[in-house]
Amino acid sequence: MWSGCLNVLGLGSGKGKEEGLLSDPQLSKETAKCVFCNPTPEKGFDIVLEEERFIAFRDRDPAAAHHLLAIPREHITNVKSLRGEPGAKLVEELHRFGTRALAKVMHPIDVARSHDNDALGKDLSPASSPETRYGFHIPPFRSVEHLHLHCLALPFRSPYRALKYRVAPGDPNARPPQHKGWSWFVTAVQTIAILRDGGTVKVGAC
Ligand SMILES: [Zn+2]
Ligand SMILES: [Zn+2]
Numbered sequence: 052m053w054s055g056c057l058n059v060l061g062l063g064s065g066k067g068k069e070e071g072l073l074s075d076p077q078l079s080k081e082t083a084k085c086v087f088c089n090p091t092p093e094k095g096f097d098i099v100l101e102e103e104r105f106i107a108f109r110d111r112d113p114a115a116a117h118h119l120l121a122i123p124r125e126h127i128t129n130v131k132s133l134r135g136e137p138g139a140k141l142v143e144e145l146h147r148f149g150t151r152a153l154a155k156v157m158h159p160i161d162v163a164r165s166h167d168n169d170a171l172g173k174d175l176s177p178a179s180s181p182e183t184r185y186g187f188h189i190p191p192f193r194s195v196e197h198l199h200l201h202c203l204a205l206p207f208r209s210p211y212r213a214l215k216y217r218v219a220p221g222d223p224n225a226r227p228p229q230h231k232g233w234s235w236f237v238t239a240v241q242t243i244a245i246l247r248d249g250g251t252v253k254v255g256a257c
Contacts, residue, residue: 078126081126081128081196082126085126085195085196085197086195086197087120087122087195087197087199088126088197089124090106090108090122095111096108097109099119099152099155099156100148100151100152100155102148103124104123104124104125104144105121105122105123105124105144105145105148106121106122106124107119107120107121107122107148107149107152107202108120109156110201113208114203114207114208114212114213114215114216115184115203115204115205115206115207115208115212115216116181116204116205116206116208117153117156117157117202117203117204118201118202118203118204119149119152119153119156119201119202120199120200120201120202121145121148121149121152121199121200121202122145122197122198122199122200123141123145123198126197127141127197127198128196128197128198129187129188129189129190129194129196129198130187130188130189130198130237130242130252131189131190131251131252131253132198133198133242133246133251133252134246134251135246135247135249136246136247138242138246139242139243139246139247142200142239142242142243142246143239143243145198145200145239146185146200146239146240146243149185149200149202149239150183150185150202152202153183153202153203153204156204157181157183157204181204181205181206182204182205183202183203183204183205184201184202184203184205184216184218184238185200185201185202185203185238185239185240186200186201186216186218186236186237186238186239186241186242187199187200187201187236187237187239187242187252188201188215188235188236189234189235189236189237189252189253189254191254192235192236192254200239201216203216215235215236216236217234217236218234218236218238218241219231219232219233219234219236219256220232221241221256221257222256225256227248228248229256229257230244230245230248230250230257231245231252231256231257232256233254233255233256234254235254237252245257
């Protein structure tokens with residue numbers, strides 16, 4: 052069984068999907084032991100939203116008030132393997148899907164907070180809703196080897212947890228311009244910008 056982004060090596064049990072891309076023997080071997088290929092409630096996944104190409108479920112070990120993982124059904128190893136416009140498009144769609152999934156679980160909390168604010172005579176605008184964060188871990192950060200977008204509704208449960216999801220802004224004045232600073236976490240928006248610029252995602256500034 053998997054737990055968040057740690058201690059997952061060698062723990063897969065599901066059968067891989069047998070279609071299309073997976074005729075590659077190396078890839079078939081990877082998906083056969085991949086815990087995120089074909090997630091189902093029977094395997095212990097708390098699924099929040101399912102669509103044709105994507106699926107979202109709750110992280111077993113949530114780092115924030117709400118913490119979902121949104122994944123493509125297709126086995127893609129990690130964010131470092133994405134390239135160019137096809138990669139950017141995929142992340143854009145996954146990000147939109149993750150936003151829909153998170154909104155589904157966040158809604159009751161937003162309503163509750165609005166009531167609190169109302170009672171205190173404070174702002175009721177949507178700006179008072181919790182901060183959200185969407186992004187990927189970058190190897191060698193140890194993680195499940197199936198591309199998964201972390202979808203977080205803050206606050207974090209502890210400062211230590213927050214460290215794993217630290218966003219490092221890039222330096223737009225660097226040559227070439229950087230979309231991201233040094234960090235093992237990259238946001239969906241940073242990823243899209245890096246890929247559209249012809250780059251690849253790495254832990255260092257890029
Ligand atoms: Zn997989
Ligand atoms: Zn991760």
